[in-house]
Amino acid sequence: MTITSEMIEQTLSMFAFLAVELTLLFLAISYLVGVLQEYIPASKIQAILSAKKGKGYIIAGFLGAITPFCSCSTIPFLKGLLRAKAGFGTMMVFLFASPLLNPIIIGLFAVTFGIKVTVFYFVFAMGVSVLAGYLLEKLGFERYIKAEAYEAPKTCCGSSCGSRPKPINKWYRIWLSTWSDFKKVMPYLLLGIAVGSLIYGVIPTEFIASVASDNNPFAIPVAAVIGIPLYIRAEAVIPLSAALAAKGMGLGAVMALIIGSAGASLTEVILLKSIFKNKMIIAFLVVILGMAVGAGYLYQWLF
Template structure:
């Protein structure tokens, strides 16, 4: 009953966000149609909207994720062959979002369970890039077509990149101490959670995830507000439009050194699309920020050799390039 009441309150508040944001902008006494007014309006509306959507999505998927613990995920993937294993790993990544800080322990756990290297990479690409936060916020902010497009192409990149890496047979490029763990499968604990336990898991996910990512959300919304208010549409369309062949590789290069998460990039994506940027270019930028971030590469260096990291970046970047070019050519 408490959960239902909370959802009703959430819906009532969410329905009043537009008049609330208009009131806040009016209190500042700036011209609503000026660049500053448009930027403030974007920020005042999107900040509570994104945070509320994020809280709802994280709670719901926290409950779902209670059925997909790290141990169960590892058990499902252990012994899977490449191909079907890559598909399953990428699909599981949607429901088990792990950030960069979780990459190393998850990687070690998968390796010790005997999960093939290519299957492991499919999961590690999909988990941060194609997760419930990205899909939920994309659906809420820019519509179901963009959300489904991101889902389809994100899964494609995760599956294809993992399959290619697996076919290269690069297990010898793992760090030696990681190679020594292969085959050491630990006994997995049995779990039996009640409905109350799963609701509690959703609340804990909200405290943990929203509590950690809200500063990145605010920074992303601030960047989106600046783009929305001050960046001319013609300039942005010329730089990130489908007519500029170099826009997709440039978007990937720009995205790699950035550190953000799916939730933090969505407001920027929203603002770029509103200004006329090509969808394929924007998706390529978003994917590179999430899947190829420099901080994650630094963390993965603990378990991967520099050669394997270079192969990982090259294969994933090639997949993202294909997504950007194909989408701009046929769907923009």
């Protein structure tokens, strides 16, 4: 395949757009989490996401569903929950559900594919998110969280860390914590954006549709796998999926592509390296791929 100047231009444009958007989004979400932590005690968050008899898992799922986060902006919120020592299983439910069930993607889903498809998508994604969070906690995967993920960022309030700290405005203190967090994840963020932008600019939609058509018995798992490195915002994944369906991609494969791309973008996976050990990241990917493939085949079978 020949790389044209148009492909290079699209790649660079996407990189610039995502770098600016995700940087601002990450900083904004991180700062908001800091503000919330200033006013909402950690014990309150822990209580909400640690309810007994399964209530905490359901609450975490619906909390994820009402927060308009993409897969990357969920990370700073997750860090806040870790520092608040919320329940591990409920945090994982939130991590799975938030990018897949946010109001933006559900609204676009309903407009593009209709209520029946939307209800199927919501129920399946919510059910798998809750089940996965419960099982991961019972299997002891909490031990694969890095110790430093629980630590609040250290900031210096004086001329140096060794000097006596000077009183500072709480808003500025929250900003120092936010900036410290961002500096830690910035290399991961830029690497993920670079790879995702390259794939976005070089691989044409016609190729994706051809390898995931109804004639391909492996269309659904292929679509799910393609979706992960193809970072797509919630606002774009539905229109793109509709275009691919019009080009011949089956709706089961479309469902798998949406879940793969919205639920576990390459950028998110790279960002998770700052929180999780490799075994936890593998488990995360297995859940998202399993959800994507399962939703695709079940939809194809039911409808």
